[in-house]
Every structure is written in C-alpha cells, then in structure tokens.
Amino acid sequence: MAKELKDLTKRSTDYSRWYNELVVKADLAEQADVRGCMVIKPYGYAIWERMQQELDRMFKETGVQNAYFPLLIPKSFLSKEAEHVEGFAKECAVVTHYRLKQNPDGDGVVVDPAARLEEELIIRPTSETTIWNTYKKWIHSWRDLPVLCNQWCNVMRWEMRTRLFLRTSEFLWQEGHTAHATREEAEERTRQMLGIYARFAEEFMAMPVVQGVKSETERFAGALDTYTIEALMQDGKALQSGTSHFLGQNFGKAFGVQFVNKENQLEYAWATSWGVSTRLMGALIMTHSDDNGLVLPPRLAPLQVVIVPIYKAEGDLEKLNAVLGGIEAELRSRGIRVKYDNADNKRPGFKFADYELKGVPVRLVMGGRDLENGTIEVMRRDTLDKETRTTEGIADYVQALLAEIQNNIYVKAKNFLDTHIYECSDYAEFRERIKDGGMFLCPWDGTEETEARIKEDTQATIRCVPFDVDQTNPGTDMISGRPAKYKALVARSY
RNA sequence: CGGGGCGUAGCGCAGUCCGGUAGCGCACCUGGUUUGGGACCAGGGAGUCGCAGGUUCGAAUCCUGUCGCCCCGACCA
Numbered sequence A: 001m002a003k004e005l006k007d008l009t010k011r012s013t014d015y016s017r018w019y020n021e022l023v024v025k026a027d028l029a030e031q032a033d034v035r036g037c038m039v040i041k042p043y044g045y046a047i048w049e050r051m052q053q054e055l056d057r058m059f060k061e062t063g064v065q066n067a068y069f070p071l072l073i074p075k076s077f078l079s080k081e082a083e084h085v086e087g088f089a090k091e092c093a094v095v096t097h098y099r100l101k102q103n104p105d106g107d108g109v110v111v112d113p114a115a116r117l118e119e120e121l122i123i124r125p126t127s128e129t130t131i132w133n134t135y136k137k138w139i140h141s142w143r144d145l146p147v148l149c150n151q152w153c154n155v156m157r158w159e160m161r162t163r164l165f166l167r168t169s170e171f172l173w174q175e176g177h178t179a180h181a182t183r184e185e186a187e188e189r190t191r192q193m194l195g196i197y198a199r200f201a202e203e204f205m206a207m208p209v210v211q212g213v214k215s216e217t218e219r220f221a222g223a224l225d226t227y228t229i230e231a232l233m234q235d236g237k238a239l240q241s242g243t244s245h246f247l248g249q250n251f252g253k254a255f256g257v258q259f260v261n262k263e264n265q266l267e268y269a270w271a272t273s274w275g276v277s278t279r280l281m282g283a284l285i286m287t288h289s290d291d292n293g294l295v296l297p298p299r300l301a302p303l304q305v306v307i308v309p310i311y312k313a314e315g316d317l318e319k320l321n322a323v324l325g326g327i328e329a330e331l332r333s334r335g336i337r338v339k340y341d342n343a344d345n346k347r348p349g350f351k352f353a354d355y356e357l358k359g360v361p362v363r364l365v366m367g368g369r370d371l372e373n374g375t376i377e378v379m380r381r382d383t384l385d386k387e388t389r390t391t392e393g394i395a396d397y398v399q400a401l402l403a404e405i406q407n408n409i410y411v412k413a414k415n416f417l418d419t420h421i422y423e424c425s426d427y428a429e430f431r432e433r434i435k436d437g438g439m440f441l442c443p444w445d446g447t448e449e450t451e452a453r454i455k456e457d458t459q460a461t462i463r464c465v466p467f468d469v470d471q472t473n474p475g476t477d478m479i480s481g482r483p484a485k486y487k488a489l490v491a492r493s494y
Numbered sequence B: 001c002g003g004g005g006c007g008u009a010g011c012g013c014a015g016u017c018c019g020g021u022a023g024c025g026c027a028c029c030u031g032g033u034u035u036g037g038g039a040c041c042a043g044g045g046a047g048u049c050g051c052a053g054g055u056u057c058g059a060a061u062c063c064u065g066u067c068g069c070c071c072c073g074a075c076c077a
Helices: A002-006 A015-025 A042-061 A082-091 A128-138 A183-203 A250-254 A279-288 A316-333 A348-357 A368-373 A394-418 A427-436 A448-458
Strands: A029-031 A038-040 A072-074 A094-097 A100-102 A109-111 A116-123 A147-156 A170-180 A210-213 A225-232 A238-248 A258-260 A266-268 A270-277 A305-309 A338-340 A362-366 A375-380 A386-390 A421-423 A439-444 A461-466 A486-491
Touching: A015 A029, A015 A279, A038 A042, A038 A170, A042 A147, A042 A170, A042 A183, A042 A279, A082 A250, A128 A147, A128 A170, A128 A250, A128 A270, A170 A183, A183 A210, A183 A225, A183 A238, A183 A270, A225 A394, A225 A461, A225 A486, A238 A250, A238 A279, A250 A270, A270 A279, A279 A394, A305 A316, A305 A348, A316 A338, A316 A362, A316 A368, A316 A394, A348 A362, A362 A368, A362 A394, A368 A375, A375 A394, A386 A394, A427 A439, A427 A448, A427 A486, A439 A461, A448 A461
Parallel strands: A305 A338, A305 A362, A421 A439
Antiparallel strands: A029 A038, A072 A116, A094 A116, A100 A109, A147 A170, A170 A270, A210 A225, A210 A461, A225 A238, A238 A270, A258 A266, A362 A375, A375 A386, A439 A486, A461 A486
C-alpha cells in the first residue's frame, strides 16, 4: 500500500483524479460492481453517521419526527403531478416483473414473462408522491396539522454519468416532507430548514455556503420555490449542497389532501420538502482536503485524536502503555473520540501517513525520549504543525486544539469563498474570468433566455439569487441590456 | 444515443504489430532483521489471457462474432 499512497495525485494538476483517488485511498468508498452505484466503506459511513446524528438532532429540535415510506412507487402516483413527472421521468428505474425462472435454453435464470406486473413499480427517485398519497389518509382537519416527517433512506436516479458521492445512481439522503394549514407556515418552514442546512454546513462541516433561491428553470420539479445552499469547491466550481422546496398546494391538489379549516371550509394542504444527501460527503472532501489527504472538521471526525507510541527497547511499550493509556482515558472521559494505536504490525511512519490520509485532526506521539523527558508530540492535521510539549495538562490542550482546528478550517474556507466571489456586469469580462472558476454576482433580467445563453456560452449556470446580497439596485443585465431584476450568483458547478 | 479507448493474478500494467514455456510492480503468505515519517533481505502462493467459434502441429497474439467496462457530450441532490 505504501507506494500507492505516495502517488496521490496533486490537487493542482488533475482535480478530478485527485478527488477520486482520495475517496478510494482514504477508504471512504469505491465503485460497486453495479452500474453507477457505490459501496460506502466503514470509514466513509462513519463520517456519514456523524452527519446524520447532528442533522437528525437539529431536525428534531424543530418538531420533526422520523418515519419510513416504501421504496416502490406505483407508476400511477407519478402521473398525478404533471411537472413532477416531467422532471423525473427520464431517470427512473422501473420494476416490471416479480419472478425469475430457470433458463429453459441453458444455465442461469431468466425473467419469467408470465410474471409481468399489471402496474409497474418505480424505484423512488424522491418520495413526494408516495408520502402525499399517505398524507391523504392522515389529514382531515386543521387539528391534524402540521405533519412534520423526515425519512432517512436511499433513492435511485438513473444518472448517465456518475462520480463517487457527488452523483451516483443510488444515493443515501434524508427527505423531509411537511404539510401545513397555511401558505405562510409552509413558507416559513421552507426557510427554516434551509437555515438548518446552512448552520449545519458552517458549524459542523466548517463549510461556508451562500443561501438563495433557485431560478425557475433550476427549481425542483413541482415546486413553487426552491431554496438552496451553494458551496464553493477548491477547484472553483460550485456545489449545490442542500435544497428546501416550497411546494404550494401542488401535491395537496394532486393527491386530494384536503382538510377542514377553522372556518369550517375545505382547503388543500400546503407542502414543503427538503433534503441533503451523501453528496455532502463530497462537499466535505473537496472543501478541506489537501495533497496529504482528507482534512476532517473535528466536530464530524469519527476519530478526533489518535495516539501512537514509538518503542525500541524491550520494556518501553509497557511504560508507554501505562502513560498513554492514562491520557487516552482522560480524553475519552471528556467525550473526545480517541484511539490508542499500539498495534505492532505497522511501523510508526506508516501510521502517521495513514491517519493523515484519513484526516484525523490531532495526533499524539510518544517515544523513548519523551518518556524520559515527560513530553509528548502533538501534530495538528490542518496545518501539519508539530510541537513537543509536557504531558502536564495535555487533555486541556488537546480539547482546546480541536476547537481551534474546527475554527481554523472554517476561517480558511470562508476566506477562500470571500476571495472567489466577484461582482461582474460585463459579459465579455465574465466569459473570460469564469474560465478560472469562482462565483460571480451578475445583474440578471430574470428571463430564461439570458439564463440559457450563459449556459450555452460558458457552461456556467445561475446557482441562485442570494438572500444576503443587496437586491435593491441590481443594475443592467449583462447580456440583454434590459434593467436587471436581481443580482444572480453564477458559477460552473458539479 | 453520438465520438474515443480498454478487457491478461486481488489492484495497476507489459507482452499482441512479427503465433512457440504466462511476465512485471504493488498487495498477500512464511522466516529473519527492523521500528522518532509510508522498512529491508530471503523464500513462497496466486491467472480457463472477457466469452464463443474459426485458421494452425501450436493462439493472449491472426480471423469472425459477441459481451462487458471506462473516458468525452445530452440528464442531475
């Protein structure tokens, strides 16, 4: 393995290759033997579990409860909301049969043609339809509202080109689906959940994001409004990292979800849906990692501290075990996720490189010299700085260092984002500068024509109209010359 | 579905033009020496050369067919 790891491609030379190698070599995931699908390996899944834990907690604090709905959706459900079908029809996997049989002409099994389903079943690309079909049974009165459900599950979209974590045919995500008595309440919920995504990205992933609203062409199939968080990767491309949709009464009407309001009038329920996926893993990797491998924010790292002993002389290991075992216990008692790696089948140098590749935030090393001097070496992954200090108060120091690393990588990423968002209102200049990546704030007249033109000319798209940008005087559209309606955020994206 | 490429050991590849004992690196196993930044030495195991036909004394190599995968476009959390 040693030589392979040394060969990790440099970020600057071939970003895609670097990303792929990193995902595989850091033991996060690998391509499955099934078209477009991914095997998430234990270490990668441990990071995803950390994300799940924190997100789940945040959802529940707002009254959301977890539930589970079926994987298979009758085809007829998908026909009920016109825009929704149109958006997803092209990428659905369809179950047509329910039985196999021995191949009469040879080995193996074949699909039994006699076992054709009367109505085909779709493997969910998203669950609005099946969930709103169920909500019809749950919702009859304003007293039944709101309904606030989330599910953690897999979905399948038959993508043409796939990439580990960023775009796979099957992916893991959470999808929240809420039903409300009023438009205001649903809109409020849509914004609230986007806010949670933004907070999660910044506080846990240490990844700054731009919040905003999608253009009509980019919004979710069947939504009235789609809100998004957009992050900027180190190669200058944007990544849509989470979305929250205000669905109006579209699904309420399509599935006949009506309730009697306080005025005793029949009314359709108002809907939202919101989701983040294992794509966040890709975002995490591309935001912080360097040429030595992964850099994980301490708040999400499955392993926050690793302790490595170095021993030569007979008897050294016992002494180190005693001292380091004590430090390990003290760190653990503070809730720090720590591992004492005294395995003797790997040399220290190998362990150092391996834990760096895997992004463990802090490494503690003690050898014979340290044992005599009462010192220990502390290495922080974000800067790779090493320092030798006395073991006195080491737990306090490490605890503070973890917080410092969390903050430092956020500040670094935030600084990168801030210095790569440009104001631009000249199209020629835009076309030239977009080649180097980054995000551009451009005056936009709000029409599909100019949006399409940008995409055609530059492959860049309107990511969103940002919330925190002053929209009072957007200026003149850089293509049409008409008065602009917004300052839009434009970038090339994943 | 259009344009390019590739199927040989677990992984990455050479060998194919010009037919003649199945190779290399990494990984793996055993033993020893090592251990403060990805160890070294010695030995060992592992492959129906994608599949099916054909030509030939003989095919990874030539011919025909076929299957699969990857990369570049259209789709996208």
